[in-house]
Each structure stands twice: as structure tokens, then as C-alpha cells.
Amino acid sequence: MFKSRDESATGDGAGYFTRSIRGPVTVTVASTGWVVGIGLGVVVIAVAAVIVIAIVMLARRISVQARMAEDGVGVVRRQTDELGGIERINDSGVRILHAARALRKAVVGK
Secondary structure (H helix, E strand, C coil): CCECCCCCCCCCCCCECCCCCCHHHHHHHHHHHHHHHHHHHHHHHHHHHHHHHHHHHHHHHHHHHHHHHHHHHHHHHHHHHCCCCHHHHHHHHHHHHHHHHHHHHHHHCC
16 A cells, blocks of 8 residues: 555554555556646647748738739829829819809809
8 A cells, every 4th residue: 555645654554545556557647647738738839830820821912912002003103193284183173163162152042
């Protein structure tokens, strides 16, 4: 029989376990803790790897979309550079709008 940790040094039997515990069972129980710990560690690392892979894939997709957007901005810039005198066109539009409002106010009275 194995003695407990609380057992007195006199050996009078106080603190003895009532049933015997075999050595291999104790070793097996102790070693399963390591297996569970390593298994949990592998699972945590696998989940972290999946998250990192997903982030990298999304970053690549964003990079491709950013390049396409940059090309689109270049196309819009080239198309709007051809509008010479746009300030004068906008000014004429504002004057026409003001004239139409003044005309409506004179006709309707509002």
C-alpha cells in the first residue's frame, strides 16, 4: 500500500489509503494531462493559423481591388482633364439657375 502525504513519520498507520493504487495507473493518469495539454496547444495553433491565413487572403483581395480603383481614378482624371473651361461652364449654370428662380418668383409670386 502507498502512504499518503499526510502520513505521520511514526508509521502508526494514520493517514494510509484504504485501497492500493498501482504505479502504472498513476503514470498513465499523469501522462494523459500532457497529452491533453499538447492537444489543446495544437488546436489553438491551428485556429490561429486559420485566422492568419484568412487575414492574408483578405489583404490580397483588398490589394487587387485597390489597384483596380487606382486605375479607375486615372481613367476619370484623363476624362475630366479634357473638360477645358469647366469653371466657366459651372458659373454659367449657376447664373441660369438664379435666372430661372427669379423668373419663377416673378410669375408665381413666391
